[in-house]
Every structure is written in C-alpha cells, then in structure tokens.
Amino acid sequence: MSNDPKEHTIAVIGEFDAGKTTFIKAVRDAANIGIIGSPVAEEAPTLSIEEYKVPLLDGQTLTFLDTPGFDGYQAGSESAKTTEEILQMLEEHLDANGSRTVSHVLVFLNAIDTATTELKGRARRTFERLFPNSKVVYITTRWDQVENDDGLPVTIDEAKSKEESIYAAGRTSGSLLEYLHDNRENRGDVLRFRSGLPIDAYSSPHDIVQKLFPTARQVSDAPFKEVPLATTEERDDLSHLTSKCDLLLREKAVFLQEKEVFRQEQEMFLQEKGAFLQEFKEMAEQARLEAEAGRKELAAEMKRNQLEAQKLADANFEKFQFQKERGAYEKKVKEDMERAEKRWLVDLEQLKEEARRNAINSAEWRKMQADYEKRLENQEAMLLEKFRRQERDIQYEMERQERRFQEQTMQIRHELEARRR
Structure with missing residues (x-):
C-alpha cells in the first residue's frame, strides 16, 4: 500500500453525464499546457476504471480514478451497472495496482437531472473498505443549463436554494447522500462546489485543487481549459476577479470573431x-x-x-x-x-x-x-x-x-x- 505524501489518489464517482471525465481532463490539460483555450468538449461515457496522473510543479502527483456513472446505460448493454458493481470494479483496480490509499472522493451530481443513488448492504460495505478515511467533496454541475420560472439563468441566491433542495431530495433512506451526511460526520466537513455560475462566484479547477491541496502548485496563475466550477464561498480577492474578467473579455472577443466568421x-x-x-x-x-x-x-x-x-x-x-x-x-x-x-x-x-x-x-x-x-x-x-x-x-x-x-x-x-x- 502506497502512502507517499507526495502522491494523492482521488476517486471520482457520481451520476451518469455529470461531467466527471471532463473535469479530470481539464485538470490534466491545464497542468500539461497551462494556456487559455476553449472549453473541454463533451466526453464519451466512461465504461471502465480509467486512471489519469497529473504531476504538479512542487513534485506532488495527483492520480484521478475515473469511474462509470451511476444509473448510466452502457453501449451494447440492456441495463446499467449497479453502484455495487462499479465500486467492486474500483476495488479490483486498486488491488491490481498496489492497493493505494484513496485520499479524496469527488462525488459529482447533475443539477438538471439528479437521480437518487442507493448505497445499501454490500455496496455500503465496499464503500467503507475503499474510503475509510477519505475526504469527501461534492461537485454539482450543469448549472449553466438551469433556468428559473421565467426561463432565465438562475441567480446566485436561486442556485443556492436549488442546491439545498438537491441535497435534501437526495438524502432518502439508504441513499449515498444520506450515508455521507449522517454516517461520516466524524471524518470532517464535506466541501461543496457548483459549476456554471456568474463570474463573481466561481472557482476554476485550479482553485479546487488549491482548496484540497493547499501546498500544490500546478501552473503559475494559468487558467484551465474548462468551464470554471463555482464555490459556495464568496470571493473578495480583487486581483483574482480582475484576472477572471480579463479571461472573459478575451473569450468574448474570440466568440465575436467566431460569430463574424460564421456570419460570413x-x-x-x-x-x-x-x-x-x-x-x-x-x-x-x-x-x-x-x-x-x-x-x-x-x-x-x-x-x-x-x-x-x-x-x-x-x-x-x-x-x-x-x-x-x-x-x-x-x-x-x-x-x-x-x-x-x-x-x-x-x-x-x-x-x-x-x-x-x-x-x-x-x-x-x-x-x-x-x-x-x-x-x-x-x-x-x-x-x-x-x-x-x-x-x-x-x-x-x-x-x-x-x-x-x-x-x-x-x-x-x-x-x-x-x-x-
């Protein structure tokens, strides 16, 4: 079992079509390239355990374990893999690769199509074996596609209210959210992040990595090739806001150029x-x-x-x-x-x-x-x-x-x- 403090194994689990692979590749591409670019394209569904290594500038290495989505149908299959089957696939992968300790579990939820994932019996016992002391992080996605009753993008307050209703609705008896909230309280607070909110209330994948690994350095103040992920905490760093405004302005200029080319x-x-x-x-x-x-x-x-x-x-x-x-x-x-x-x-x-x-x-x-x-x-x-x-x-x-x-x-x-x- 590897316990190197410079190596972190991060399990990425959650609903089908919630953006798990897109998030991982955004982190990896930013670490490898570190330039401004267009958002990462939508990825094909993950059908097996995929491993992505992201080396950081300070010598640390993040190993992301991408998993098939819960409640997602696979090509050529009549039914989706169960939560228990996916966790068993992850356990077999870890056993075959040195039984590494999973330091963090990123749980992805789709804000526009939230499904209740059950975690009972053998599935819950497998979860306990895999992540006995892992830090759990929630990331809700697809917020840029959520609209209010008037058909307009939701405000920050509306998003917060919607987020609370998502977590409340998902905490049914025997569900994954119910287990994480009610049975792991002694293992630290569960962080929450949102994606797709306005510029004054989001953090990029780089910000999330910095939040989870405060000593990590990936690329020097370089934005990621991914739609930013919004944190529930308010940001008051003026330089940070300025850099993000500049990024939006540059992206807007590129968009206008592409729009003119399309018109021609x-x-x-x-x-x-x-x-x-x-x-x-x-x-x-x-x-x-x-x-x-x-x-x-x-x-x-x-x-x-x-x-x-x-x-x-x-x-x-x-x-x-x-x-x-x-x-x-x-x-x-x-x-x-x-x-x-x-x-x-x-x-x-x-x-x-x-x-x-x-x-x-x-x-x-x-x-x-x-x-x-x-x-x-x-x-x-x-x-x-x-x-x-x-x-x-x-x-x-x-x-x-x-x-x-x-x-x-x-x-x-x-x-x-x-x-x-």
Missing part, C-alpha cells in the same frame, strides 16, 4: 444556395424541353412506322403470293415496332439518367423527378396501349384482307371451273 460563411452559403437553385431550375427546364422533344420525335417515328406498315400491307394484300409474303410482312412490321420501342426506351432511360445526374442531393428535384417519371410512365403506358390498339387494327385489317383474298380466290376457281364445263 452563412452569407456565402446563401449565395451558393441561390446559384444552385438557379442552376437547378435551368437544368430542370432543359430536361423538360429535351423530354418533350423526345416524345414528339417518338410520336413522329411511330406515325411513320404506321404509315409504312399500312403501305406495305396494302401492297402485299394485292399480290397473288399473299400467303408467302404475309409472314415476311408481319415480321418486318414487328421488327420496326420493336426497334421504335427500343429507341424510345433508350431515349427515355437517357433522359432519366440525365435528370438524375443534374439533380443529385436535391430534395426538391427528387420530388419533381418522381412526378416527372410518373408522368413518363403514364405516357409510356398510353403509348404502349396505343401500339397494342394499332397492332390489333393491323391484325384485323390483315385478317379482313386475307378473307377477301380467299373469297376472290374461290370466285376465280369457280369461274375457271365454270369455263371448263
């Missing part, structure tokens, strides 16, 4: 959108004209084929070898109609493909295309029906001519037989 990008997007819509209208009109021209050309081709077929039928029906030439005539008519239909289908597919290329990724065009294809399908059905009617008419005419030819043949035979007699 939005204007460019609107211009590009207008140009795209104009180009889309032109392409749609061109596609419509081409489709109309294709339909007219197809109709003319069909009419020419019909006239040609009629002429061939009239000529062939007058010949004596009608029966022999009939098959060739029908075959040629059918081939002509099939060629015309194939050309029409090829032209139709080309028009559809051109329309798809011209209007990719456009919701409006897809709707227009669907309407257009539906009209084409209707027209195609009408044309095919017309083809079939014409084919039936030709068949009927051919049969009528054949009957006429047979009658004439029979008449000629009768006349020849009469002459022979």
